[in-house]
Amino acid sequence: MLTIDILISVRDKKIVRIKEAMPEPLEGVKYIICFQYTDERFLKLIPEELKNYDDVTLLTRQETGLSRSRNLLLDMSTSDLLYFIDDDTVIIPDALDNIRKIFEEHQGVDVALFQAQSYAGRLLRNYPSKGKNVIRFRDRFKVLAYEMVCRREKIQGNISFNTRFGLGADQFECFETQVFLEDALRTGLKLRYFPVPIIQTSAIYKPRLVYVDKHVQRAYGALLGYVYNKRAPWKAFLYALDKSRKGRVHFFSFFKTILQGIFIERRKRPNS
Numbered sequence: 001m002l003t004i005d006i007l008i009s010v011r012d013k014k015i016v017r018i019k020e021a022m023p024e025p026l027e028g029v030k031y032i033i034c035f036q037y038t039d040e041r042f043l044k045l046i047p048e049e050l051k052n053y054d055d056v057t058l059l060t061r062q063e064t065g066l067s068r069s070r071n072l073l074l075d076m077s078t079s080d081l082l083y084f085i086d087d088d089t090v091i092i093p094d095a096l097d098n099i100r101k102i103f104e105e106h107q108g109v110d111v112a113l114f115q116a117q118s119y120a121g122r123l124l125r126n127y128p129s130k131g132k133n134v135i136r137f138r139d140r141f142k143v144l145a146y147e148m149v150c151r152r153e154k155i156q157g158n159i160s161f162n163t164r165f166g167l168g169a170d171q172f173e174c175f176e177t178q179v180f181l182e183d184a185l186r187t188g189l190k191l192r193y194f195p196v197p198i199i200q201t202s203a204i205y206k207p208r209l210v211y212v213d214k215h216v217q218r219a220y221g222a223l224l225g226y227v228y229n230k231r232a233p234w235k236a237f238l239y240a241l242d243k244s245r246k247g248r249v250h251f252f253s254f255f256k257t258i259l260q261g262i263f264i265e266r267r268k269r270p271n272s
Contacts, residue, residue, distance in 0.1 A: 004096055007084045020090065046060075082156075114199075
């Protein structure tokens with residue numbers, strides 16, 4: 001039986017509800033929690049019962065940064081499969097058994113992508129109805145971390161989350177999962193999507209904010225720069241033109257903000 005590490009990132013006062021994200025104890029399943037806090041007073045909010053579970057490891061760090069948290073969790077993992085979730089998510093009953101079955105039946109898959117639902121049981125967005133290999137940028141752009149399960153031996157020591165991206169990062173507040181998947185493809189890993197719901201969440205679907213939030217627009221530009229490099233401005237132009245024709249954005253301001261993200265990513269790229 002494949003073992004699974006459930007990797008949970010949580011910050012400050014959200015630690016009080018961490019138990020809601022954890023199913024009942026299951027054979028072969030462990031939980032590793034990275035609790036980031038900005039003030040020592042938040043340490044008092046850690047539920048006492050967490051200390052009584054043999055299958056739970058709690059890491060505390062006085063820092064911020066979702067990608068930093070996930071990298072620490074990745075380093076601490078020892079199970080066959082890795083599943084990153086958030087504190088506001090709930091794993092669907094039987095989902096972990098379905099995940100195990102899929103990885104056992106598809107030995108060549110290194111990263112499996114699944115579906116997420118709202119708490120009301122509605123799919124978070126329009127997903128493909130059939131499974132498929134994931135290579136194209138447009139398919140990876142929509143993926144959220146808690147829709148993704150990885151084989152540890154193929155990830156650990158090979159790729160990690162880019163700390164320039166993600167909530168709490170100094171430069172770009174989102175799209176850390178997209179950068180992670182880009183690195184996975186560059187490393188030669190196989191990504192495949194399966195039309196199976198595994199988790200429920202109350203979170204806002206962040207990529208949709210690209211139409212209204214300039215911070216997300218700059219992060220999208222940075223993502224284009226990371227993926228396409230010199231072709232990124234042309235990709236940004238086509239994207240802005242398409243969305244403006246559909247009436248979702250004003251072309252010039254939208255295109256300008258995305259370009260800013262491209263140039264910031266290029267200018268502040270390590271070893272550039």
